[in-house]
Amino acid sequence: MFSSSRRTLAALAAVLSLGLFSGCAEDAQPTVDTASSSTADPKPTRDASTSSAEAPAPASSDSDGAGDDGESGGSEGHAGSAATGTASAMLDELTVKGRAPKTGYDGDLFKWRSDTDHNGCDTRNDVLRRDLTDITLKARTHGCIVLAGTLADPYKGETYNFDRSVNAVDIDHVVARSNAWQTGAFEFDEETLKEFGNDPVNLLAVSSSLNRQKGDGDAATWLPPNKQYRCEYVARQIAVKHKYELWVVPAEKAAMERVLGTCDDQAAFTEDADWPGPGDGDVVATEEETRPAKQSPSGSSSTGSGSSASGASGGSSSGSSSNSSMYFENCTAAREAGAVPVRRGDPGYGSHLDRDGDGIGCE
Helix, strand or coil: CCHHHHHHHHHHHHHHHHHHHHHHHHHHHHHHHHHHHHHHHHHHHHHHHHHHHHHCCHHHHHHHHHHCHHHHHHHHHHHCCCCCCCCCHHCCCCCCCCCCCCCCCCCHHCCCCCCCCCCCHHHHHHHHHHHHEEEEEECCCCCCEEEEEEECCCCCEEEEECCCCCEEEEEEECCCHHHHHHHCHHCCCCCHHHHHHHHHHHHEEEHHHHHHHCCCCCCCCCCCCHHHHHHHHHHHHHHHHHHHHCCCCCCHHHHHHHCCCCCCCEEEECCCCCCCCCCCCCCEEEECCCCCCECCCCCEEHHHHHHHHHHHHHCCCCCCCCCCCCECCCHHHHHHCCCCCEEECEEEHHHCCCCCCEECCCC
């Protein structure tokens, strides 16, 4: 009986001991699991969830990107940027740096008045046939030489008559040759210089007085007095510089920007400026050239002596002045005297003024 009771008590103690051990093991398990979970790095998962909640939605990002590419988004995203296809946009593509030295410059390097399009007419008369109206051509010149016409001068904003015997019209290089030389043209090869000097986009028939006033000035130093033409004038200068990869100096670009700021998105200059063919243009007549008789120093008519007549019809082979009482050391002196262009047979004409030998000096 006693043995049986002891066995019963021993069994009960064993059961109690097993229960206590199991309870301790369960209490320790969370500690082990927690350490295991920490090794699995759940924290970044929680951080990532937080970051995702705080980040902009993908749709919002896409919308912002589309706005940058869109019309209104582009304008807001790039303050002051110019619209595509405008003169301002083309100006932004030009390099800006200081002016190069004028060393080595000679206007003759550009071979102005060459027949670069091979239509049989020199560039000056090509410009006149393009820019003048009511044109009278000189007979027997294959429809090339303009004797008279009417010029609507874009620089002056006035219309007046052109007469070959009176020096009222010049052909202006919109980007002056000297300016071009100092902004990159000094690196041109011979053919590119010639192309630039005779490029239709860069040439305009204008008032002689304004052409001389302009000289080799850029937009920072000279603008046409006709304010209505300034937007196109600057757009044309930009187009020429862009075409030939010339640069602008800081003051020049600033002046161009000021002008374009008044122009309501002035379009980049793309106008067809090509020359008309020989005999084309607003031609109303073809006539013989009649010129007043020249007076010799003694006052007699230049047609009264064979030598004077010879000078009037072609001059001596040496190209010396047809009137010994008048001599111009250079074209600057001739311009200051208001005598340019000086034609063979005119007082003051000399071969040193007529480098291309066409009978017209200081063009």
